[in-house]
Amino acid sequence: MAGLHIPGFPRIGAHRELKFALEGYWRSEIDAGELEKIAAELRHRHWQLQQDAGLDYVSVNDFSLYDQVLDHACMFGMVPERFTRGRSDSDLDNYFRMARGRAPTGEPVRALEMTKWFDTNYHYLAPELDNNSTFTLHPDKLFDEIVEARSLGFTPKPVLIGPVTLLWIARGDSRLALLPQLLTQYVELLQQLKNLQVEWVQIDEPILTLDLEASWCQALRTAYATLGAVGSRLLLTTYFGDLRDNLDLCLSLPVDGFHLDSVRGGLEYVQAAKRISDDQVLSVGIIDGRNIWKTDLNAALEHLRPVKRVLGERLWLSTSCSLLHVPVDLDREKKLDAQQRSWFAFATQKLNELKVLALGLEGQGQEALAFNAEAIASRRQSKRIHKPEVAQRLAGITGADSQRQSPYPARAPHQRRRLQLPLLPTTTIGSFPQTAEIRAARADLRRGNLSQAEYEQQMLGEIQHCVKQQEQLGLDLLVHGEAERNDMVEYFGEQLEGYLTTQNGWVQSYGSRCVKPPVIFGDVQRPHPMTVRWSEYAQSLTDKPMKGMLTGPVTMLQWAFVRDDQPRSATCRQIALALRDEVCDLERAGIPAIQIDEPALREGLPLRRGDWQAYLDWATEAFRLCSSGVADDCQIHTHMCYSEFNDIIAAVAALDADVITIETSRSNMQLLEAFEAFDYPNEIGPGVYDIHSPNTPGVKQMVALIERAARRIPVDRLWVNPDCGLKTRQWQEVTPALERLVEATRILRKRLG
CATH class of the missing domain: 3.20.20.210 (TIM Barrel)
Incomplete structure (x- = not known):
């Protein structure tokens, strides 16, 4: 045998x-x-x-x-x-x-x-x-x-x-x-x-x-x-x-x-x-x-x-x-x-x-x-897999669907007038701590000990707390904190047709961090808005601009178990169209900035260089397909973490996001070397706070990191932010770290402004 x-x-x-x-x-x-x-x-x-x-x-x-x-x-x-x-x-x-x-x-x-x-x-x-x-x-x-x-x-x-x-x-x-x-x-x-x-x-x-x-x-x-x-x-x-x-x-x-x-x-x-x-x-x-x-x-x-x-x-x-x-x-x-x-x-x-x-x-x-x-x-x-209306919509895609109305230099002034942000604007990557109270509420909802209405009311309270904390910290572009989300991919997988989620399908991402990837089993489409009411509520709580938060089509593909009965590119385009509907609904709800995270863009790159271009063509097109339905004054952000993208920097630029935030603090800004040989045309937020470590960086450390970034990136296109979302940290860690981030930024505004 x-x-x-x-x-x-x-x-x-x-x-x-x-x-x-x-x-x-x-x-x-x-x-x-x-x-x-x-x-x-x-x-x-x-x-x-x-x-x-x-x-x-x-x-x-x-x-x-x-x-x-x-x-x-x-x-x-x-x-x-x-x-x-x-x-x-x-x-x-x-x-x-x-x-x-x-x-x-x-x-x-x-x-x-x-x-x-x-x-x-x-x-x-x-x-x-x-x-x-x-x-x-x-x-x-x-x-x-x-x-x-x-x-x-x-x-x-x-x-x-x-x-x-x-x-x-x-x-x-x-x-x-x-x-x-x-x-x-x-x-x-x-x-x-x-x-x-x-x-x-x-x-x-x-x-x-x-x-x-x-x-x-x-x-x-x-x-x-x-x-x-x-x-x-x-x-x-x-x-x-x-x-x-x-x-x-x-x-x-x-x-x-x-x-x-x-x-x-x-x-x-x-x-x-x-x-x-x-x-x-x-x-x-x-x-x-x-x-x-x-x-x-x-x-x-x-x-x-x-x-x-x-x-x-x-x-x-x-x-x-x-x-x-x-x-x-x-x-x-x-x-x-x-x-x-x-x-x-x-x-x-x-x-x-x-x-x-x-x-x-x-x-x-x-x-x-x-x-x-x-x-x-x-x-x-199985008849559960194929949906004729999804195939019909895919067939109707044109080149114009994946292009913004104007190029970045023409969009940027409109966005600055609308957002009214200072030099070196500060923001976070999206999520804030998932506290024991949030996790307990989610568990009670699953067990039937909490009604859907009661759960949602508690999440609205968490959003209110998160917005208030950001205002007190002095951050410039706020987020709602994602209290209602279990995971950046699974949350959307639970709401999109063509996905299913598991109860216990945990997979190790690193150390003690586990994720529960959803399964893409059939054609993907969005039956209803997924995030609009949460972001709309958060914006109603503050005069500061609010950033809507979505996971991008490539990451929704890469971080799922993907159907193997059609090309991955076709599945990714289906996801992009579903997310495009969400982006447009967020804009209509008055959200002035929308972040579409793509941390898996580099991860999806084929191992052989000869296969790269075909992948990058459909991956960048999918991102633009979901992000290009908005007006010039709506600022599109994207985020990438723990990805070495020096060799695909041109493809990153081809996403045509107005702002990209990236992980750089653990590598001591070494990832910014990509921007020395390539004149990146849009705005960049290199991370200055390593959220995957429980250590709290000092003001001097953050100032030094921002100064290193400013040597490579024009200061009028430079943002200040953590490396990644703050979901896995505790408020007692996050609050002092963000206080120092804001203080470091104030010091640099005086020095570089």
Whole structure:
């Protein structure tokens, strides 16, 4: 029978146990021992699920208390001095200080930079390296998990990020010069794993799905010539795309097996099966690790059977990538109807899909395969998916629909007259703290303990409080605070036709932060206004201008589980038209500025540069399609966070937003380097307050950041704002931070005005 394994499993827990344990530890409500006890229980449960599904190996070291890249940085001693200087804190607290800038003990410090893991919505912490970096091996976490798994009766398969990918995703110049030193530590690690009689080591090199310069290709050859000589059995693992011109390079590396993503890589595995040597295995990532649609198992078997005849037991079956990117268990979804449930497979169900495929290759499991075929046909034939009126509206789109009435230089004077904002106008990104009272009201509404009218009345009170606080702080362009919203994507998904939402479909975004992506299952349209009454009410409370808040079409696409039966571009245009209706309604309600967030624009960029332009064309068109129905004096904002967009700055400009706000504080304004070589034509708000850290920046720190920004951006086009929304913070953190932001701005107005 084909071997079965997975590259990784979600670690947050079906009930978000890890999230609540982490936050309890950070608040000093539980100690390190209790935190580790909960983590161990989760690992045991997840290994048991893998074994019960018939997997030959359970993945170890895929579990992390915060981030797997941070774990590797610690394992190889990539700990910047600022986290350890003069401190005798525990390794665990230093770990969280690197992640968050703060731990239960010790003083705050600037955290590691956070950015997106390839083209996913998972955020990793980037190791910091320089020419003087040295590496030391600290493998206790990995070894402890191996011992733990074996003691429970499981066969462990350690998961490592490969050395070349680890250097690629790190920060610092001349990183490749550090490869020989890093390889010394990897060799020592593999030797110790060999001494522990570990049968297989999964070593991930997802950079093989990217465009690689010759130096990085050579680095891979050098690395695996060295690592392959150790004698450990290595499963070289790639995911998130096809290999294309890197296929030859990959298959030439001296390892014992290869894992290829067949969901995004197509039938490259068929080529690989013909080319690998007789002593190598091929792991085919046939089950989608990034989406929740049930796999068409019968179609998959048609492709796998010829490969099985060639490889026999050297064929392994797997998910395309780690299941980190999907929810844990569909069985917890009690409100989906039977037909909808039949369309989906979460992480636990995907384990069973692997088992059914393995049985199918042996001519068994016919009942399960028949049930799968019935579910696939049910979805294809469902009348809930296609709406003729949506197709008709799409067909009627013209070029004029995605163009503002006038270019920015002509619009800007109209907006300034209407808004009457000072030099260096201050604003926030949209959300304010989701307090315990707000969360309790939402929970009471779900349980039926609060009527819809009572809930809405409470939210109006929260909006009133938020507007009053902003006025007292002295902010210039206000927001209503989004008290009524559970999530920036899910909130709209609950109101748009063609989306459905889950009860417990949680996915880790970073650390303890989880999101519940909605599912786009059919044609999208807006049945009624979604935000207008909230923004209209907020505007009625103040003489200051109010900013309406929407999530953009690309982000509504990227941060959902997207239907796979039509091009993503078509789905994105459907969303754009639905949002266009909302934008126009906000304008008609008297809202003078509307922010359409697109933090996922860069994330959606294909991994291969040759595929970029086609994506950017439809992505930027979708944004303009939803934003261009307003008059010149309506100011359109957009926001992007934790996205490196230097190489797509022209596409960012092509959005033609009047104001763009971006994350820059954690990178110390380094992201503004994009604006040195490119003359960005519109207005920019570089963030000066890192909201993903509990640290409160000082006035001097903010002044310095604004001054750095003013060297690159004309001061009359410069805004001052936090990096991102304030939803995850507490009022006692937000209030002093925004007070300092306003004070720093006042200082700079006198200095630069």
